[in-house]
Amino acid sequence: MERDPKEVTQLLERWSGGDKEALDELTPLIYNELKRVARRQMMRERADHTLESTALVHEAYLRLIDQKGTKWQSRAHFFAVASEMARRILVDYAKARNAKKRGGPKVSLEDSPEPSVDLDADVIAVNDALDELTKLDSRQAKIVELRYFGGLTIEETAEVLGVSTPTVKRDWLVARAFLQRALGQSTPID
Numbered sequence: 587m588e589r590d591p592k593e594v595t596q597l598l599e600r601w602s603g604g605d606k607e608a609l610d611e612l613t614p615l616i617y618n619e620l621k622r623v624a625r626r627q628m629m630r631e632r633a634d635h636t637l638e639s640t641a642l643v644h645e646a647y648l649r650l651i652d653q654k655g656t657k658w659q660s661r662a663h664f665f666a667v668a669s670e671m672a673r674r675i676l677v678d679y680a681k682a683r684n685a686k687k688r689g690g691p692k693v694s695l696e697d698s699p700e701p702s703v704d705l706d707a708d709v710i711a712v713n714d715a716l717d718e719l720t721k722l723d724s725r726q727a728k729i730v731e732l733r734y735f736g737g738l739t740i741e742e743t744a745e746v747l748g749v750s751t752p753t754v755k756r757d758w759l760v761a762r763a764f765l766q767r768a769l770g771q772s773t774p775i776d
Contacts, residue, residue: 598658623737662746669736680709715768726761
């Protein structure tokens with residue numbers, strides 16, 4: 587049974603205010619959602635990836651609950667921060683792995699509700715391209731981060747950014763095209 591996002595937001599606000607009981611109530615709710623996001627993210631990784639979704643969830647969860655003084659505005663805000671943390675964890679993992687041997691984990695920017703794009707690039711290349719996109723259009727970069735690394739829907743992304751759903755859809759398509767070019771892919775967006 588999925589909880590009402592407003593209830594999660596209220597628990598986040600209580601937790602931000604120092605209510606430790608709110609964290610106890612919140613933990614199973616956010617943990618289950620983080621597991622869903624991590625499973626989705628890890629499905630994009632190569633089959634022999636050694637980082638498991640559970641490890642990604644645990645690392646993200648530990649980093650999130652260690653956020654002292656954060657004023658969580660909403661469930662979507664919380665998962666926006668979680669998206670950023672997942673990105674950092676995957677990039678750190680890829681860098682550590684690359685330090686041990688050449689070649690890194692593969693990821694895909696394919697997202698089923700959107701036009702099909704088959705981009706295979708390593709996490710570090712995606713991260714670097716995303717950093718370049720940030721310089722050009724920070725909102726588009728944030729949309730990619732929220733959708734790709736955080737698994738947020740178009741609607742949740744719009745809520746986090748305070749923009750309309752059509753704006754997110756348009757920026758998502760443009761950002762994906764930019765990343766395709768930056769990653770040297772020629773697959774067109776339908």
